[in-house]
Amino acid sequence: MTEDPAPDRRKRHHHGDLRDALVTAAIRHVQRDGAASFSLRHASAGAGVTPGAAYRHFAARSAVLDAVVVEGFARLSRSMAARAAGLDGADRLRETGIAYVAFAQAEPHLFALMFGPDGAQGRATATTTDFGVPNPSDQLRQALTCAHAPG
Numbered sequence: 476m477t478e479d480p481a482p483d484r485r486k487r488h489h490h491g492d493l494r495d496a497l498v499t500a501a502i503r504h505v506q507r508d509g510a511a512s513f514s515l516r517h518a519s520a521g522a523g524v525t526p527g528a529a530y531r532h533f534a535a536r537s538a539v540l541d542a543v544v545v546e547g548f549a550r551l552s553r554s555m556a557a558r559a560a561g562l563d564g565a566d567r568l569r570e571t572g573i574a575y576v577a578f579a580q581a582e583p584h585l586f587a588l589m590f591g592p593d594g595a596q597g598r599a600t601a602t603t604t605d606f607g608v609p610n611p612s613d614q615l616r617q618a619l620t621c622a623h624a625p626g
Contacts, residue, residue: 496522544597556608568622
């Protein structure tokens with residue numbers, strides 16, 4: 476009995492989570508070279524798929540960059556929360572600010588995309604996304620409130 480080769484062919488070309496793989500590849504490109512030179516072709520190559528496969532998840536280059544911005548804000552949010560965990564008052568404000576600046580220094584291209592004109596739609600999405608911790612703006616606001624609280 477001969478087996479149908481079609482299932483094997485589908486397995487070979489199946490990618491576990493192509494959307495995440497494309498975003499990861501895009502992040503690597505942005506971290507290394509900045510967003511200006513990024514294309515869907517770069518993300519596809521980084522994920523090991525054809526450029527056509529990327530269009531099943533992202534309609535355009537800007538949509539991938541929006542996802543990169545959202546992931547950047549998730550990383551910044553978690554970093555800030557971890558650095559300020561358990562602190563109050565001026566200590567919390569200082570550590571929140573240090574985490575923010577440290578992220579900007581460690582990820583200059585990603586930070587530039589997050590806060591630049593190409594990141595506008597991603598920023599809007601990030602403000603309403605649940606990262607499991609407050610977004611960076613809310614964390615800074617909370618740290619300021621905590622630092623100026625009477626007592």
